[in-house]
Amino acid sequence: MESVQKTCYLYGIESEAFVEQFREMEGGEDISFVSFSKEGGLPVLDLAAISHIIVSGSIPEIKVVLEFAQDNDLSMGILPLPEQPRFAKILDLPSSPKEAFRVASIPSEKKVDMLYCNDKLVIDDIRIGNTSVLKEFEFYYPKHSFFKRLGLFWQAVRQRNILKHYTFTVATDKENSYTFSALGMIALGYNNFSWIGKVLRNKLSAVGGQQTLLILSPRSLFQYFISNPFTLFVHKWKAERIPSSWGYMKSARMEISSADEPVKVVVDDLEMTQTPIVLETQTEAIRLSVGENFWENQRAEKSDRNSVRLDGVPKDQESMTYFHRGIPFFRHASTEQYASLFSNLRNEGSINSVFVILLILATVIAALGLFIDSSSVIIGEMLLAPLMQPIVSLSMGVLRQDEDLFKNASKT
Structure with a gap:
């Protein structure tokens, strides 16, 4: 006669007080409660009589049972202790222990990945x-x-x-x-x-x-x-x-x-x-x-x-x-970042085709705004005009005493 498969609830010896509340719950008669310790290892279990495993205990104890379930291709549920709220949130378990017990008691057919560090x-x-x-x-x-x-x-x-x-x-x-x-x-x-x-x-x-x-x-x-x-x-x-x-x-x-x-x-x-x-x-x-x-x-x-x-x-x-050497209070720019910044400032502070086109377009829009007496159009022209670029380049040329940058920005 074939044995009836049951759910096996494995728990650390120190978790017995927490586990006791589930013995009298509905369906508890179909669950086999077995205590163990990480030092002593898991007891000998009849795999043919086990369909699903639930575990409660410390992190090392949970890992022991996880590896056991993985090696024997068993479905498993983790029922976190009250001091392990992170696990409940990671596994999306209900905050109520009894509701979480019901979720952890349901065998799963879906598999999840596992992470290993140095095996x-x-x-x-x-x-x-x-x-x-x-x-x-x-x-x-x-x-x-x-x-x-x-x-x-x-x-x-x-x-x-x-x-x-x-x-x-x-x-x-x-x-x-x-x-x-x-x-x-x-x-x-x-x-x-x-x-x-x-x-x-x-x-x-x-x-x-x-x-x-x-x-x-x-x-x-x-x-x-x-x-x-x-x-x-x-x-x-x-x-x-x-x-x-x-x-x-x-x-x-x-x-x-x-x-x-x-x-x-x-x-x-x-x-x-x-x-x-x-x-x-x-x-x-x-x-x-x-x-x-x-x-x-x-x-x-x-x-x-x-x-x-x-x-x-x-x-x-x-x-x-x-x-x-240490993290500064405010951000520190490297030599490469400074070089990139000043390269951009020199390009933006000089007269080029993009600058001239934007300036002409802004002038045309400003003229139209004056003809139709529209302040919003004039303000839009001010946003379009590329005047801030040479002004920033001019200011940086003064601060850094960069003669070429100052002259080019002034001409622009």
Whole structure:
């Protein structure tokens, strides 16, 4: 006679008080409750009698069960403990433990990807370098008053040498290598609930076959503490727009190394390691029970093509050397940026065909505005006239004592 398959609820010994409330729930008689410890390992289970697994426990205990379910192709649901609200949000589980239990008890046929760091399973995120300064200095923690948080900010300003860039090299599975300067990086997993996840919602997916690596590369303390959080807040509910000092890379495999020294790496806010590391995404690794809206939030399409954006990230040697010493309070321009700026000012401060055409067109529009006695047309002409360009070039020529720039702008 064939055995009847049941759901097996595996939980850490220290989670027994939390699990006790589910024993008397409807359908609880069809569930086998089994305790275990990470040190002692999982007990011997009759796989033929198990159709689905639920797990509650610490992060290491959840990882043990995840790997067990993956190796044996079992459907699995995670029921987070009260002190693990992040997991509930990531999996889109109800806030009520009993409602979350019902969701986690339903076997799933859909599979999600899993992220590995140096061949070790990751269930939340990976933080490389100084990516959590706001968190480490508790800048936004509600338990502190406004004045306390302000004091922590100025502490960060005084100790700005702590906030320095590292030189990273990231090699992807397409054998492309990128070297740049950054404060740190975050491998986001499929975390769609945070402010960062909301802004990058079209780049994150549990079924895309790739991992998104967010690169934080602020060029000033003002940009990091004020400008970037403001951008996140404004665009949390709007279309995707990440801060200008951020970049990202999306690939199935990434080898990350640091040039000058090993950089701290924190996995799942628990395990500590250091660079070099290898991030790999295992496609469709496990069948996972999640909330109704979880799949709707997986907007990124599956693709074999890597996606890279490093426009605002320092890549020249001068900038990498400068930011390695510490981040300035206000933005510092490199020699290359100065050269580009003055090249543009010289072009804009001289008389050329574009300038003459716009000036003639603005004059014609202004004349028409006078004939028809329309102030709005005259104002429109003022916006069209290219007079600001030589004025800015003239001002910069005076400030920088650049004789050629001053003369050309004056003639224009």
